[in-house]
Every structure is written in C-alpha cells, then in structure tokens.
Amino acid sequence: xxxxxxNGAASSGSASSGSGPSAFLDVRDLRIHFPTDDGLVxxxxxxxxxxxxxxxxxxxxxxxxxxxxxxxxxxxxxNKRNAKVSGEIHLxxxxxxxxxxxxxxxxxxxxxxxxxQDPLSSLHPYYxxxxxxxxxxxxxxxxxxxxxxxxxxxxxxxxxxxxxxxxVDDYPHQFSxxxxxxxxxxxxxxxxxxxxxxxxxxxxxxxTVQAQILDLMKDLQxxxxxxxxxxxxxLGVVAEVADDVVVMYAGRAMEYxxxxxxxxEPEHPYTWGLLGSxxxxxxxxxxxxxxxxxxxxxxxxxxxxxxFHVRCRYGHLNGGKEREVVPDLTETKPGHYVACHLxxxxxxxxxxDEVATLL
Amino acid sequence: xxxxxxxxxxxxxxxxxxxxxVTFGIFFLIPKATHTSTAALFAGKAPTSDTxxxxxxxxxxxxxxxxxxxxxxxxxxxxxDYDAGASRDHCPAPCLGFxxxxxxxxWQEITSDLPxxxxxxxxxxxxxxxAGTAIGVLSALRRRSFFDRxxxxxxxxxxxxxxxxxxxxxxxxxxxxxxxxxxxxxxxITQNPLSWAxxxxxxxxxxxxxxxxxxxxxxxxxxxxxxxEDYIRTARAKGLSEQRVIGRHALRAALTxxxxxxxxxxxxxxxxxxxxxxxxxxxxxxKLSVDAIFxxxxxxxxxxxxxxxxxxxxxxxxxxxxxxxxxxxxxYS
Numbered sequence: 001x002x003x004x005x006x007n008g009a010a011s012s013g014s015a016s017s018g019s020g021p022s023a024f025l026d027v028r029d030l031r032i033h034f035p036t037d038d039g040l041v042x043x044x045x046x047x048x049x050x051x052x053x054x055x056x057x058x059x060x061x062x063x064x065x066x067x068x069x070x071x072x073x074x075x076x077x078x079n080k081r082n083a084k085v086s087g088e089i090h091l092x093x094x095x096x097x098x099x100x101x102x103x104x105x106x107x108x109x110x111x112x113x114x115x116x117q118d119p120l121s122s123l124h125p126y127y128x129x130x131x132x133x134x135x136x137x138x139x140x141x142x143x144x145x146x147x148x149x150x151x152x153x154x155x156x157x158x159x160x161x162x163x164x165x166x167x168v169d170d171y172p173h174q175f176s177x178x179x180x181x182x183x184x185x186x187x188x189x190x191x192x193x194x195x196x197x198x199x200x201x202x203x204x205x206x207x208t209v210q211a212q213i214l215d216l217m218k219d220l221q222x223x224x225x226x227x228x229x230x231x232x233x234x235l236g237v238v239a240e241v242a243d244d245v246v247v248m249y250a251g252r253a254m255e256y257x258x259x260x261x262x263x264x265e266p267e268h269p270y271t272w273g274l275l276g277s278x279x280x281x282x283x284x285x286x287x288x289x290x291x292x293x294x295x296x297x298x299x300x301x302x303x304x305x306x307x308f309h310v311r312c313r314y315g316h317l318n319g320g321k322e323r324e325v326v327p328d329l330t331e332t333k334p335g336h337y338v339a340c341h342l343x344x345x346x347x348x349x350x351x352x353d354e355v356a357t358l359l
Numbered sequence: 360x361x362x363x364x365x366x367x368x369x370x371x372x373x374x375x376x377x378x379x380x381v382t383f384g385i386f387f388l389i390p391k392a393t394h395t396s397t398a399a400l401f402a403g404k405a406p407t408s409d410t411x412x413x414x415x416x417x418x419x420x421x422x423x424x425x426x427x428x429x430x431x432x433x434x435x436x437x438x439x440d441y442d443a444g445a446s447r448d449h450c451p452a453p454c455l456g457f458x459x460x461x462x463x464x465x466w467q468e469i470t471s472d473l474p475x476x477x478x479x480x481x482x483x484x485x486x487x488x489x490a491g492t493a494i495g496v497l498s499a500l501r502r503r504s505f506f507d508r509x510x511x512x513x514x515x516x517x518x519x520x521x522x523x524x525x526x527x528x529x530x531x532x533x534x535x536x537x538x539x540x541x542x543x544x545x546x547x548i549t550q551n552p553l554s555w556a557x558x559x560x561x562x563x564x565x566x567x568x569x570x571x572x573x574x575x576x577x578x579x580x581x582x583x584x585x586x587x588e589d590y591i592r593t594a595r596a597k598g599l600s601e602q603r604v605i606g607r608h609a610l611r612a613a614l615t616x617x618x619x620x621x622x623x624x625x626x627x628x629x630x631x632x633x634x635x636x637x638x639x640x641x642x643x644x645x646k647l648s649v650d651a652i653f654x655x656x657x658x659x660x661x662x663x664x665x666x667x668x669x670x671x672x673x674x675x676x677x678x679x680x681x682x683x684x685x686x687x688x689x690x691y692s
Contacts, residue, residue: 077595109598116596121589125688126611136597171687187597 023050023090024227025074025195030087030097032066032073039300043069045251046087048329051244053194054221056228058242058259060235060274062296066251067231071197074229075114076104091195110140113193117200119180123172129156129183130168137190155186159216178209185216192224199231214240235278239263247271250297250307253329257336267338267347269312272355290358306341314342314350364680371672378668382661383431387424389655396420400655401459417441417448418456431456455665456658458651465662468647473666475545476643479635480628482559483566488621491571492614495578499586499613500605510575517572526565526638533561545641562639566632570624574617581613588612615685619678626674630667 032044044066051057059067072078074089076096089096091112096104116122124132133155134148143151149168156164159182172180181201188196198217202210218241221228230241238245238259245262247255247270255268266272276290294311297303309315309322316322318341329339340347390397398414399406415421418441419430433439434454441448441457450457455465494514498507517525533539540561548555585591586609594608595601631645644663651659683689 072592075596077592105598105600107598108596114596116589116593118589122593124590124594124608124612126615126686128687135599139598173688 024053024092025051025229026088026090027070027074028088028090030070030073030089031085032069032078033084034082035084036300041299042251042302043299044073045302047246047248047251047253049244049246049253049256051195051227051229053227054225055243056221056230056241057244057246058230058232058238059246059248060232060238061248062233064296064299065248066299067233067248068199069251070248071114071199071229071231074195074197075108075112076101077108106140109136109188109193110191111193112195112197113188113191115181115184115188115196115198115201117203119184119204120172120177122184123180125172128169128171129175130170133168133183133187133190136187140191151190152186155190156183158189158220159183159186160212161186177205178212181205181209181213182216185213185220189220189224193226194224195227195229196221197229197231200233201230202234202237203232210237211240217241235263235274247274250302251299252307253337253339254308255336255338256329261333261336265336265351267332267336267344267351268340269314269342270308272351272359273311275359276355306339317342317346360680360683364676367676367679371669371676374672375665375668379432379661379665380428382664383424383428385657385660386427389657393655397657400657455662458659459656460651460654460659465658468659469644469662469666472643472647474547475636475641476629476631476645478545478548478555478559479562479566479632479641479643480625482556482563483570484621484625484628486563486567487570487574488617490567491574492578492617494571494575495580496582496605496610496613498575498579499582502583507579511579514572514575517568518576520569522565522569522632522634523638525568526561526635529561529565530639543639562632562635562641565638566628566635574621577620578613578617581616582609585609585613615682618681618685622674622678622681623671626671627667629670629674631663 027050028048030044030047031042034041034043047066047070049057059070061067073083073085074091074096076099078085079101085097087097091107094107096107123129127135130149130152133152134145137143137148137151138145141148153164153168156168161167161179161182167175167179172183175183181204185201196217201217202213205213214237217228217230220226228241230237232238242259245255245257245259246253247262247268249270254270255262255266262271263275266275270292273290273292277292279289292311297307297310303310303323305321305323305325306312306315306327312322322341325341327339327341329337332338332344338347342350386397390400396411396415397420398411398418401414401418402410419427422430430439434450434452434456436452438452439450439454441450448457450464453466455469457464458468494510498510501507530543534541534543540557543558543561546554546558590612591604591609594604599608629644631643631648633645633649635641636643636646637649644666647659648663648667650656651663
C-alpha cells in the first residue's frame, strides 16, 4: 500500500528526471494540441521517453492514440498556426521545440528522417523513384545531379531493389508494394540519418515482405548505429525490432519499459488487453481472443481521471479515484514505468492469477 | 502511343462522319417542317417557278437524300461542280456548298470568320489560365484569409454573371464613359497587331473573367486536396523548403485536372463564342452560326456544326495525349 500512496504524489517519478539531456533523443513532457472548431484535440498529452543510438523504441497503441502525431511532432512538421506544441525534444543535445522552423528543417531528412506507412500514397505519383531520392539527397548535400543519381542507385541496391540502375527511372506505380517501401526506406536513408522514425513501416505489406523489411531495418541500424523509433500497432513487429516499448493510450504513455518486461511482466490493464488481442500460433483455435471492450476515447473529450478507466476491467477496484485523478507514470522497478492506480501488489497479483494464464 | 493516336484519329473521322450525316438531315427535315422546298429557301423571296427548277437541277435537290449526301461528301474531298446548263459554278475542295443567302462558298465564309473566333478564344484562354490558377493557388495557400474570401467572392460573381452583363458593363464604362478603348471592332492581326490586341482586350477580359472565376475555384479546391496528400508530407519530411514543396510537389499534381478542362473549354470556345461575339459586335463563327439559323441558311449551319464538332473532338484528343505526358500513370496501349 505504501507504493499506492507514492503513486498519487509522485510527479517527479516520470520517465525522465530533471537533469540535463543525456540520451541521444530525449523527449520530455511532449504535448501536441490542435485547436479545432469542436474543441481542443489533445493528441499527445505529456509524453516522455528516451532513445539511444543503436537502440530501437517501439510506440504501440490503437489508432488515434497519438503515435503518428508524436513522430510528426519530433520531425517538426506541425506549425504554430494549427498546432500547439510544448515540452522538450532534445536530439543529440539540441532542443527542437523552441528551435526555429528553418533550423528544424535543416535537420529534417538529414539528421532525422522518416519512413511513412502506405508508400504508394507517400511517394509522389508524377516523379520517378530516382528523382525523389535524388531530391532528398540534394537538399542537404551540394552534389551534382550525376553524383546524386549514383547515390540513388547505390541506395536502391542497398535496400535490395534488383537492377537498381534501371529501376531508378521507374515511377512509384511501377513498383510492387514491398519495393515501394524499400524505395521509401532508401529515400529516408539518403543522408545517413542518426534518428530514423518508421511509422507503421509494414502495415501495407504482406507477411513475407514484412519480415524482409524488418530485417532490412535491423541490418541498416547495425551498419549506421542509428536510433530507431517504430510506430506500430502490431505487437509482432515490436517483438521483432524493439529494445524499449511505449504503450500509448489517449495521447499518454500507459506503460514504458524494456521489451521483455512489457511482454512478460506487463503491469497495465491496457497492455494486458493489447497482448490478449494477439492471435497466437501456439494456441488452440477454439480459444477466443480477449479483446478490449469499447472504443478509444475522443481526444477532445478524454475521460477525466485515468483515460482508460471506462474500458478497464479493474478500474472499479480503486474506489472512484480512477474517475478523478490522472495516474502518473511511476517507476515500479528499474526501467519499467506504469501509469495505473491499482496498488502494485494487486496489479501483479491480478496479472499472475487472472491474466497471464489467458495470454 | 503513336498507335493510340492513329486509332483515335480514325475515331475522330468516324465521329465527324456521323455528325455530318445527322446534321445533313436538316436538308430533309427543315423544308418539310416549314412546308417549303430547299430550293425555295435558296432562291430568296418570291421566286419564279423557273428559278426554282433551275436551282433544283443545279444543286441536285431532286436527288434522293443519300445521293445528295454522297455529293456533299464528294465535294468535301475532291471539290464539286454545280452545273445547270446556263449557270455553272465550281466549288473547289474542301467544298461545303454555297450559302443560300449570299451565294458565297461556305468554306470561305467560315475561314474568313474563323480568325476572329480564334483570336478571341486563345487570347482569353491564356488570360484566364494564368489569372485563374494564380488566384486559386494563392487562395489555397492563404486559406480563410481576407484575400481568399475576397477572391472567392469575386469568383462566385464571375461564375454567376453572364457575359453579356460583364461585357456590356465593360463596354459602357471603358469604351463609352472613359473613352479608354473607344470604337471596339475587329482588326486582323496581320494588319496591325497592336490594334488587334487593343480591340480584343475587352472581349478577352470579359470571357476570361467568366472562366478565370471557374478555374480559380477549381485550382483552389485541387490545391487544398493536394496539400493534404501523404506525398506532400513526405516532401516536407525530406526537409524541402516550403517554396519547393508547393512549387514542385503540390502544384504539379493540383494542375493536372486543369489541363483536361482547359482543353475542352478551349475546344468549345473555338466553335464560336456566341454571346461574346454578339456583345462586342464581332463577326466570328458564333455569330455566323446564329445568323445562319435565323436565315435558315442550311449549308452554313452544316458547315459551322462540322467545324465546331471538329474542334471539340480534336481538343479531346489533344487533352488525352497530353495527359499521358503530364501523368506518368496514364499509358495508352
């Protein structure tokens, strides 16, 4: 019970302490709000995490939990006219939220780059693959067209496009889905980025191609020692690539920790729900999945208190606190943070006795 | 591609052939409906029966309609001799017959009025294309600004106001009241290019106002849609300047549909801008065709219809071919 008491008061126990930035990417209390006619959309509401070079962080959650907004926010793709961004983003010691748009633009595509989901709509239909890669390379490097073309061909070869010297002149619609995603990756790698953000990089692809793309990303990470953020709702992808995991819900982190802890000792009921929704090859087909009841909340009207309490099977155990107090993200053991009102012993007991057997 | 164009050209010929056949039906239908003979239409007021007979023989009006049509087609390709013993006229290919009203070859009538229509249409088209797309792009980039609202308000007026209103307002103010461009009339470009342009300025502006309004709205809508596309986000994520994102990425995609309607609008306008021609008193294809209808000048109606159809069909073809160059996803085989 003593830990339950510290839960309510511990505002200092968030993922990053007040000291100077030490990690390569250090995101602190990031908030991205969009004023709309219907009200303020709190897409990201106080998110903190760190990623080191050579490490991968997975951000998981349902649609509309703020995953993609987080990544676009890090890239600085929101402007002051339509979004309110606050908090801190330190990239290699440089703070990005307060930096000028031009300064962030200079980093974009160069030091940090992004792989988008759905490469067909993310590549310009009227320009050749090569042209688009060359463009990305030439914005940040003063090289001739011929040199940029060499670079584009080399990148396409690197990501496994056959006959890259010929395919470089193809248009996106002439590529297959997997090849488009490879081309997208080639484009994002053109300037050897130190931070690579992949937004659902495999969602639009079939399973065999998914595995190839994930392998490719891991290889490239080893080669360039870059930090990777993978945004996904596919826990299979998480298991494959991630070192750390942030579980997001309604713009907040519900649980944050090492991938092993998240998979084998998850402490948040929402994480249990996500894990219970995964189809498993090693289970009987007669066993039902355990979906999370209900829908994600509107980000304009996030429920008061714990945003998950409406859908939580165990919310009522907190005696009304879940409807009034927003739980803080609290360290429950080294490197494992959970935002839940349930007393830690109770949480672990429920997981051990009721949830683990079903997963 | 060449094969595709060739096939489309054959279709153009077939289509014009069908249009000519259908239109040729007026030679049969109109006299029947008005209870006159075609020859009487040609002969003018109170003809003697001898004149009518002579005309019937000369133009072969007693032949069955299919035979008459055959002679017409023959005339288009190899020319035609009208022989009535005493009077004999040669009509060189391409022969579309003679006007009932002034006995001038229809081909000559049309080709003499065509420069007026072409001058009006092309000048106005350049004007509206530039103005319309520029305003549309600026409006989209400054969405909900004062400029956007003002421009879209004016555009709404432009789309709604008929050309004879804008045209007359322009004429009364600029030509008559302020005497800036007095005495508007058509001057051939070969005679005096400067005078040509000056006299065409008002028709250009009134036509362009109508179309530019439409194009501004279309461009704005296309631009807003494009700016929300994923590939625009990709362009920004590459670290491109906003200028380049708009200029190279957004504009390219937003303007593609404009190519289509531009071709069709221009093709249609080349077939005659009736209201504009009337408003400014210019004698182009449009006025020629309306006058011909009032006078039941059947050969001229037929000729003008064929010309208008030709422009529209060719514009369609050019648009389709152009599209393959603009949008790499379009390939004809």
